Amino acid sequence: MRMVLKFLLHAALMLAVPASAAPAAPSAKGALVIIGGGLKPDNDAVWQRIVALAGGKGARIAVFASAAADPAPVAAAIVDYLNRYGADAFQVPLAVKLADSDYRKAADDPLLADAVRGAGGVFFSGGDQARITQALVRPDGTRSAVLEAVWEVYRNGGVVAGNSAGAAVMSSTMFYAPKTVFATLRGGVTEGQEIAPGLGFIGDDVFVDQHFLVRGRFARMIPAMLKKGYKYGLGIDENTAMVVDAQRRVEIVGSKGALLVDLTRATTDAASAGFNVSNAVISYLDRGDLYDLASHTFTPSEAKAGGKLTARRDLLAEPVFSPDILGRNALVELMENLVNSRRTEAIGIATSGRNTALPELGFQFTLSKTRDSAGYASAAPHSYSILRLRLDIRPLDIGQSLGAQ
Numbered sequence: 001m002r003m004v005l006k007f008l009l010h011a012a013l014m015l016a017v018p019a020s021a022a023p024a025a026p027s028a029k030g031a032l033v034i035i036g037g038g039l040k041p042d043n044d045a046v047w048q049r050i051v052a053l054a055g056g057k058g059a060r061i062a063v064f065a066s067a068a069a070d071p072a073p074v075a076a077a078i079v080d081y082l083n084r085y086g087a088d089a090f091q092v093p094l095a096v097k098l099a100d101s102d103y104r105k106a107a108d109d110p111l112l113a114d115a116v117r118g119a120g121g122v123f124f125s126g127g128d129q130a131r132i133t134q135a136l137v138r139p140d141g142t143r144s145a146v147l148e149a150v151w152e153v154y155r156n157g158g159v160v161a162g163n164s165a166g167a168a169v170m171s172s173t174m175f176y177a178p179k180t181v182f183a184t185l186r187g188g189v190t191e192g193q194e195i196a197p198g199l200g201f202i203g204d205d206v207f208v209d210q211h212f213l214v215r216g217r218f219a220r221m222i223p224a225m226l227k228k229g230y231k232y233g234l235g236i237d238e239n240t241a242m243v244v245d246a247q248r249r250v251e252i253v254g255s256k257g258a259l260l261v262d263l264t265r266a267t268t269d270a271a272s273a274g275f276n277v278s279n280a281v282i283s284y285l286d287r288g289d290l291y292d293l294a295s296h297t298f299t300p301s302e303a304k305a306g307g308k309l310t311a312r313r314d315l316l317a318e319p320v321f322s323p324d325i326l327g328r329n330a331l332v333e334l335m336e337n338l339v340n341s342r343r344t345e346a347i348g349i350a351t352s353g354r355n356t357a358l359p360e361l362g363f364q365f366t367l368s369k370t371r372d373s374a375g376y377a378s379a380a381p382h383s384y385s386i387l388r389l390r391l392d393i394r395p396l397d398i399g400q401s402l403g404a405q
Helices: 002-016 044-054 071-084 103-107 110-117 129-136 145-155 181-187 218-228 330-339 398-403
Strands: 031-035 060-064 088-091 121-124 159-163 173-175 195-197 206-209 232-236 240-244 249-254 257-262 277-286 290-292 297-299 320-322 345-351 361-368 374-378 383-397
Touching: 031 044, 031 232, 044 060, 044 071, 044 121, 044 159, 044 240, 044 249, 060 071, 071 088, 103 129, 103 145, 110 145, 121 145, 129 145, 129 173, 129 195, 145 159, 173 206, 173 218, 181 218, 181 345, 195 218, 206 218, 218 232, 218 257, 218 277, 232 240, 240 257, 249 257, 249 277, 257 330, 277 330, 320 330, 330 345, 330 361, 330 383
Parallel strands: 031 159, 060 088, 060 121, 121 159, 206 232, 320 345
Antiparallel strands: 031 240, 173 195, 232 257, 240 249, 249 290, 257 277, 277 383, 290 297, 345 361, 361 383, 374 383
């Protein structure tokens, strides 16, 4: 019954505000801190940046644990972390799962909206992103008073931060009840099932996803982007944040990095029997790197400023291959191996697994260097930024391929 009600709610939201016609984000003076999940309490770079953007020491930050299954302790923990870094954070008691609370009434409580409006920042916790939109968006698709207050904080120069589920709601379309990554490649996405409207803080032109590289989610982002017509996607990894300023410059902060997906020149073959895409372009942005969403220009971190990679004869010449491209960090490892190789092409394979009904079905991912590709490396700690590798994906009948050998 709960799942039926959940589906009906989002069906109503999509009828009221179709994702393809979602309103453009109003001009905002604030910043976004989009965290890929798994944010550790000792990640000073991310926590300190949130507090600084909210106004510095003593900044009021409204904490929403709306996505959590048990909101009260989750909110209390986040409040404690923020306060350790100098904030004056407080819990917003607004969540579908909050005991003894009417979330519909709370969402339009003028006193609660005033409290949020008076803050310098907002923080959305992890959990289930569908609970965030259910709590903050009215059944007719309009913004509740509290959600409008969040937008006022952002428009007036404050920060809106979100971890995991809180990151997913940053774009105008979000994953709602997604299948596995491989199943998404096989079956695509359907409005109101795998995808649904998000809150759209980053605007209508960029798709956002989280837990990105650890869980191989780049492969589910591309079908969703094609479905909704997005040309750019940003996927942020765990314990890492993308800080987006008012000029739409993205800085990578924290532990790892983010993947930029560019489909401006991508094509698909509708006559093909399976999911396919040609001429997608992907870039790995490492911590400290800057990317300008307005001009689509890249600036390497200071550690990599003089470390642009050049072709050398001493590079490895062996084939560059990954047998499980959807595995933990496998894509970035394949990209790194390619830029450190004399080869111009790398191959990755994704399969449904040996114990599934159709283990012979799979996909081939081909990464290619082009004249636009570039790489940067830092010496200590050793890390890479990798720009503009071409990506082609095609269905692969592994059984037939093996039989032909």
